Amino acid sequence: MPVIEVKNLFKNYPYHKRQPGLKAAFRALFRREKLEAEAVKNISFRIEEGELVGFLGPNGAGKTTTLKMLAGILHPTVGEISVLGFTPWDRKKDYQRQFSLVMGQKNQLWWDLPPLESFLLNKAIYEVSNDSFEATLNELVGLLDVKDILNVPVRKLSLGQRMKCELIAALLHAPKVLFLDEPTIGLDVVAQKNIRDFIKKYNQLNKTTIILTSHYMEDIKELCRRVIIIDQGRIIYDGKLDDLIKKYAPYKELKIIFDEKIDRARLENFGEITDFDGFSATWQLERRNIKAKAAEILASDLPIDDILINEIGIDRVIRRIFKNSYNNTKIK
Amino acid sequence: MKRSVSNLKRAILLWRKNAQVRLMARMAYPGNFFILTASVIAHMVLNIVFMNVIFNFVSDFSGWTYREALVIIAGYMIIDGINWALFASLTGITRNIVNGDMDFALVKPIDTQLYVSIYRADPEDWSRVVLGVAVLIYAIAGLNISGWALFMKLLLYSVLLLCGIVIFYSINLIIKSISFWTIQGWGLQAVTESILYASRFPTAIFAHKFVRIIFYTVLPIAFLATVPAEFLAKTPSPYLLSGSLAVTVVFFYVSRKFFYFALSRYASASS
Numbered sequence: 001m002p003v004i005e006v007k008n009l010f011k012n013y014p015y016h017k018r019q020p021g022l023k024a025a026f027r028a029l030f031r032r033e034k035l036e037a038e039a040v041k042n043i044s045f046r047i048e049e050g051e052l053v054g055f056l057g058p059n060g061a062g063k064t065t066t067l068k069m070l071a072g073i074l075h076p077t078v079g080e081i082s083v084l085g086f087t088p089w090d091r092k093k094d095y096q097r098q099f100s101l102v103m104g105q106k107n108q109l110w111w112d113l114p115p116l117e118s119f120l121l122n123k124a125i126y127e128v129s130n131d132s133f134e135a136t137l138n139e140l141v142g143l144l145d146v147k148d149i150l151n152v153p154v155r156k157l158s159l160g161q162r163m164k165c166e167l168i169a170a171l172l173h174a175p176k177v178l179f180l181d182e183p184t185i186g187l188d189v190v191a192q193k194n195i196r197d198f199i200k201k202y203n204q205l206n207k208t209t210i211i212l213t214s215h216y217m218e219d220i221k222e223l224c225r226r227v228i229i230i231d232q233g234r235i236i237y238d239g240k241l242d243d244l245i246k247k248y249a250p251y252k253e254l255k256i257i258f259d260e261k262i263d264r265a266r267l268e269n270f271g272e273i274t275d276f277d278g279f280s281a282t283w284q285l286e287r288r289n290i291k292a293k294a295a296e297i298l299a300s301d302l303p304i305d306d307i308l309i310n311e312i313g314i315d316r317v318i319r320r321i322f323k324n325s326y327n328n329t330k331i332k
Numbered sequence: 333m334k335r336s337v338s339n340l341k342r343a344i345l346l347w348r349k350n351a352q353v354r355l356m357a358r359m360a361y362p363g364n365f366f367i368l369t370a371s372v373i374a375h376m377v378l379n380i381v382f383m384n385v386i387f388n389f390v391s392d393f394s395g396w397t398y399r400e401a402l403v404i405i406a407g408y409m410i411i412d413g414i415n416w417a418l419f420a421s422l423t424g425i426t427r428n429i430v431n432g433d434m435d436f437a438l439v440k441p442i443d444t445q446l447y448v449s450i451y452r453a454d455p456e457d458w459s460r461v462v463l464g465v466a467v468l469i470y471a472i473a474g475l476n477i478s479g480w481a482l483f484m485k486l487l488l489y490s491v492l493l494l495c496g497i498v499i500f501y502s503i504n505l506i507i508k509s510i511s512f513w514t515i516q517g518w519g520l521q522a523v524t525e526s527i528l529y530a531s532r533f534p535t536a537i538f539a540h541k542f543v544r545i546i547f548y549t550v551l552p553i554a555f556l557a558t559v560p561a562e563f564l565a566k567t568p569s570p571y572l573l574s575g576s577l578a579v580t581v582v583f584f585y586v587s588r589k590f591f592y593f594a595l596s597r598y599a600s601a602s603s
Contacts, residue, residue: 013599073435073600096441108436112357121353124345125440153360 002046003177003209004070009079011040011065011233039065040076041233049176050207052199054214054224054241058322062233063213067179070211071101083177097126100170104182107154107162108169114151115165119172126173133172140168144198160191167198180212184219196222217315231322241314248321249312252290255282259303270297284312347418347450355455369456376409376463379532394536399474400565401534406468407493407557408532413460414497415504415528421452425508426517432601445591449505475565485564488573492560495580496531499555502580502587503527509587509594531556552579 016032018024040062047053055063068074069081072088072095081088086095109118123133141147144164149157157165163183170178180199184192200223203210214220220227220241227244229237237244257280267273267281270293275282285293290309298304358365383405387398396404425448428434437447477485504524511517535547535554547553555576562568 068435068600071435071439073438073598075596091438091444093441096439099439101435101439103435106433106435110353110357112360113353117353117356121350125442127441 004047057230099177402471409464416457502583512594
């Protein structure tokens with residue numbers, strides 16, 4: 001039985017439209033145009049225990065809205081959700097004790113006090129026993145290497161240190177499900193790597209089901225075997241990350257570097273060139289054709305210095321999905 | 333029954349922990365802590381000064397002597413102090429709705445009303461309560477009540493003042509819940525403060541019958557400080573006792589229902 005099951009989920013938000021200016025502001029006191037935004041449109045998916053799934057999508061796609069419905073913060077307009085057998089927006093205490101939500105852009109810790117005080121408060125809220133609290137805290141502090149900052153006021157900590165402490169606060173009650181909304185946002189590359197390594201290790205050790213939203217492709221590449229891509233409220237892909245590349249980038253890049261400057265006209269016969277600077281040229285070719293094309297170019301009389309065959313980066317794949325430009329690309 | 337006792341124990345433990353955390357947070361800035369405490373005391377003293385000014389010109393205030401009027405002032409100070417010391421968090425509802433921090437209240441395994449009521453407390457406001465009790469003691473000293481009669485009156489007064497605290501909390505919660513519709517609700521704090529300010533005076537000063545009916549029913553300001561003071565300093569109708577208890581139960585029930593109804597409108601905020 002899946003841990004998370006979402007069926008035909010819709011979420012609409014009412015909002016008011018207003019013209020700029022003082023007159024319009026005064027008119028809006030008495031009459032406003034009411035509109036409805038469709039944040040989530042008919043999404044369905046299932047997640048099994050222990051999966052670490054990436055939610056990917058541009059800003060405003062509906063990722064955080066979906067996460068908030070899974071956490072019970074928002075009611076859907078239409079649809080069903082089951083997490084650990086519970087309907088999230090019923091907000092049953094038994095459900096709330098089994099999941100955690102971390103939002104990278106928001107802070108749950110007491111700002112003026114050391115993180116340890118917030119941990120003790122969470123211990124009381126989640127009714128964690130003394131033994132369990134000590135054991136879990138020691139484990140998490142060890143994994144995240146934050147022993148030295150537990151008694152430093154949160155406002156004095158760096159962003160990376162704060163995020164580590166946010167994660168500890170969220171995991172003290174050993175939740176079965178963890179919702180991470182952009183946990184590495186604003187962090188430097190070292191801090192991002194530390195957080196990623198921790199999430200990966202924690203998921204492996206505890207088999208916690210994790211949904212992660214992020215704009216950083218490194219987060220998705222490092223952590224998630226499965227991705228759900230949401231765009232304009234709809235799921236446009238749900239599957240393995242490797243399959244995503246194969247599906248949306250059925251081609252590779254062939255780059256040839258020349259010994260001397262080459263006339264572009266000499267290269268046109270080999271296919272459509274996507275990049276050319278006189279000393280190198282790049283073609284975008286279907287995977288099944290690339291070996292043959294590479295062999296053809298190597299066998300020609302062109303003054304070749306080096307040859308490179310590259311995968312299209314996942315970042316570009318995702319960008320192209322969002323720009324919806326794949327259908328217009330000619331493949332040879 | 334067992335579960336209710338367990339929930340109550342947890343609520344007290346949580347409140348204590350919150351209060352400790354809040355006090356520590358305040359004391360982390362010693363200068364600010366002392367300034368806040370001094371300003372709270374000054375604010376309260378002004379109420380007593382104001383009453384003194386009135387009694388410089390009159391010998392009774394709609395049938396209330398100076399000492400009897402001080403009992404009302406003391407009740408107001410105690411209610412105000414308890415409201416800020418225990419339930420200052422209610423002022424944060426609007427901010428939490430605007431910036432989406434209400435999200436965190438909704439994911440924790442604790443009664444949301446309890447959580448938003450006690451999450452933040454202003455410990456320096458206990459000085460209002462202490463001052464209120466001091467004024468009460470001074471007022472009682474001039475009432476010529478003693479022995480068993482004083483004990484019984486104080487008991488009734490305490491029960492009715494507790495009702496007043498719960499009634500004001502309920503009114504405060506209802507008004508602050510309006511923020512779920514208005515989103516920006518900064519004016520709501522002024523509304524609740526005005527209601528409490530009005531309770532500083534004996535309800536009898538409001539001569540119009542319609543106004544007095546409102547203050548005993550729909551907006552039960554009379555039951556905040558005046559009715560408890562009547563049971564201590566005067567000989568009121570016993571129906572006011574049952575009336576106070578009934579209003580307390582009704583308003584608490586309505587406020588809780590209204591809060592959760594308003595909460596269903598919560599739409600979070602963009603990240």
